[in-house]
Amino acid sequence: MHIAIRHFPDMMSSFDAPDEKGALMCTSTRLRAFLTHAVLMAAVETLRIHGEDGYLQKWQMHPFPTLELEALRHLHLAADDCTLSH
Ligand SMILES: [Zn+2]
Known part of the structure; x- marks a missing residue:
């Protein structure tokens, strides 16, 4: 990509x-797997730091994309053969 x-x-x-x-x-x-892993881990870290409520307070226009994060995690683990820690 x-x-x-x-x-x-x-x-x-x-x-x-x-x-x-x-x-x-x-x-x-x-490589797609590398980029997907980086985006996934950045989103997980953002959620860990701010939580859904803190994210919404900070960004205001949109809630944290929890369903999209889980869909990305599922697709990444199923399709990218990633051996890094998650
Ligand atoms: Zn990964």
Whole structure:
């Protein structure tokens, strides 16, 4: 997978902006399993630190995606043959 992280000066008004309007901050190409593992573990750590209530207080617009996290965990463990600790 190839990812690109771009910075938009005003995130609230940039949802519909084309990618080219954002300043390219970094790019990376990684195996799907590696990226999936990193996203999964970051979400688990976010939940551990903030909890669902703390997450909602901090981000306000959306609750923590608990169902999506469990779906990602299930798919990752079933399809990625990951040997790292979870
Ligand atoms: Zn993993």
